[in-house]
Amino acid sequence: MADASPRTDTSTDADTEDRDLRFQNNLSQVLVASDGSDKSRDQKTLRRLAQNREAARKSRLRKKAYVQQLESSRMKLTQLEQELQRARQQGIFISSSGDQSQASGGGNGALAFDVEYARWLEENNRRINELRGAVNSHAGDGELRIIVEGIVAQYDDIFRIKGDAAKADVFHILSGMWKTPAERCFLWLGGFRSSELLKLLMNQLEPLTEQQILALNNLQQSSQQAEDSLSQGMEALQQSLAETLAGSLGPSGSSGNVANYMGQMAMAMGKLGTLEGFIRQADNLRQQTLQQMHRILTTRQSARALLAISDYFSRLRALSSLWLARPRE
Amino acid sequence: MDRIRDLASQKAAVIFTKSSCCMCHSTKALFYDLGASPAIHELDQDENGREMELALRVLGCNPIVPSVFIGGQFVGSTKDVISLHVDGSLKKMLINAKAIWF
Numbered sequence: 001m002a003d004a005s006p007r008t009d010t011s012t013d014a015d016t017e018d019r020d021l022r023f024q025n026n027l028s029q030v031l032v033a034s035d036g037s038d039k040s041r042d043q044k045t046l047r048r049l050a051q052n053r054e055a056a057r058k059s060r061l062r063k064k065a066y067v068q069q070l071e072s073s074r075m076k077l078t079q080l081e082q083e084l085q086r087a088r089q090q091g092i093f094i095s096s097s098g099d100q101s102q103a104s105g106g107g108n109g110a111l112a113f114d115v116e117y118a119r120w121l122e123e124n125n126r127r128i129n130e131l132r133g134a135v136n137s138h139a140g141d142g143e144l145r146i147i148v149e150g151i152v153a154q155y156d157d158i159f160r161i162k163g164d165a166a167k168a169d170v171f172h173i174l175s176g177m178w179k180t181p182a183e184r185c186f187l188w189l190g191g192f193r194s195s196e197l198l199k200l201l202m203n204q205l206e207p208l209t210e211q212q213i214l215a216l217n218n219l220q221q222s223s224q225q226a227e228d229s230l231s232q233g234m235e236a237l238q239q240s241l242a243e244t245l246a247g248s249l250g251p252s253g254s255s256g257n258v259a260n261y262m263g264q265m266a267m268a269m270g271k272l273g274t275l276e277g278f279i280r281q282a283d284n285l286r287q288q289t290l291q292q293m294h295r296i297l298t299t300r301q302s303a304r305a306l307l308a309i310s311d312y313f314s315r316l317r318a319l320s321s322l323w324l325a326r327p328r329e
Numbered sequence: 330m331d332r333i334r335d336l337a338s339q340k341a342a343v344i345f346t347k348s349s350c351c352m353c354h355s356t357k358a359l360f361y362d363l364g365a366s367p368a369i370h371e372l373d374q375d376e377n378g379r380e381m382e383l384a385l386r387v388l389g390c391n392p393i394v395p396s397v398f399i400g401g402q403f404v405g406s407t408k409d410v411i412s413l414h415v416d417g418s419l420k421k422m423l424i425n426a427k428a429i430w431f
């Protein structure tokens with residue numbers, strides 16, 4: 001009659017007490033069993049059942065506590081994911097594998113581009129380092145040309161990727177949120193200004209022939225003129241959009257005005273659709289300017305130019321990191 | 330097509346546009362900036378607009394507007410104009426057609 005059913009639940013200190021009790025009970029049961037009295041056996045049974053109930057209750061409480069901990073750590077995880085997303089958008093690039101954060105349709109396009117851009121940047125850094133190594137080790141023109149051509153082709157890649165991303169989410173590209181804060185300072189139509197970049201490079205590329213200086217000056221001027229023309233087109237677009245939306249203002253209620261309103265909205269939608277074209281032309285300008293610069297310069301000069309451009313953007317990104325990490329009162 | 334050719338040969342620089350098109354505005358701005366005074370023809374304000382649009386599409390202009398002609402020759406749309414300007418060809422074409430002098 002000795003009760004020796006094994007306990008399989010995880011024990012705590014409280015349980016140890018229980019077990020001690022049960023052990024003592026078992027012992028006393030063994031000692032008493034020889035008595036053979038039914039009455040005492042019932043008492044022991046009742047006490048055992050009571051202790052079972054107590055243990056079961058404690059087990060349930062422990063399980064409840066465990067599940068509660070699980071729920072709150074799940075919430076904490078979601079919170080962290082959101083913070084990560086926000087931080088990533090602000091320019092602290094944190095690569096993640098198997099990214100499974102939920103995002104709306106538009107958000108997916110933006111996120112997908114951010115990931116592609118980060119990947120492109122990594123590859124770009126690798127190539128730039130390769131170029132730097134080749135330049136520092138006085139590699140021949142042939143070897144330099146291969147690396148330089150590779151980098152120019154890689155720039156073609158990012159313009160194509162941006163073009164696709166602009167189709168999916170033009171406002172994300174326009175916002176520049178995929179760039180770091182300091183880079184965003186100089187944002188023009190979803191990217192950098194080629195004319196400014198050329199200005200920076202002019203001093204870094206000496207010695208230049210007179211022809212080259214002339215050609216580079218012309219390129220800088222043409223680039224600037226094209227930029228200005230696109231800016232003017234954008235201003236015209238803003239103006240037109242504002243007029244369209246303002247035109248739908250007026251006393252509400254009449255059905256004629258509702259039809260008007262919908263018409264104006266349709267027109268405004270059409271205008272928003274042209275934004276993608278402006279981004280595309282701006283990127284086209286960047287691409288053409290880069291290629292023309294490459295044509296004007298010798299291989300070695302192109303190499304120095306690409307290194308200088310990369311250094312400049314690296315500094316901007318470093319500045320962004322410093323800015324984001326600055327101590328605040 | 331005849332009307333397009335006709336209008337395109339009337340001035341050294343000719344641009345076909347639409348009044349609602351902001352990219353056309355950009356292209357016009359570039360030409361003005363260069364000192365050229367292109368003739369502007371708005372397709373949506375022209376009674377033959379539809380046929381002219383089709384003719385431009387046949388020519389391969391994409392997008393249809395803005396559509397640029399220099400010295401009577403079809404040049405292209407915004408992308409072509411920007412590319413030609415960046416490599417210096419646009420100015421040369423305008424000078425050859427006597428749309429500008431320097």
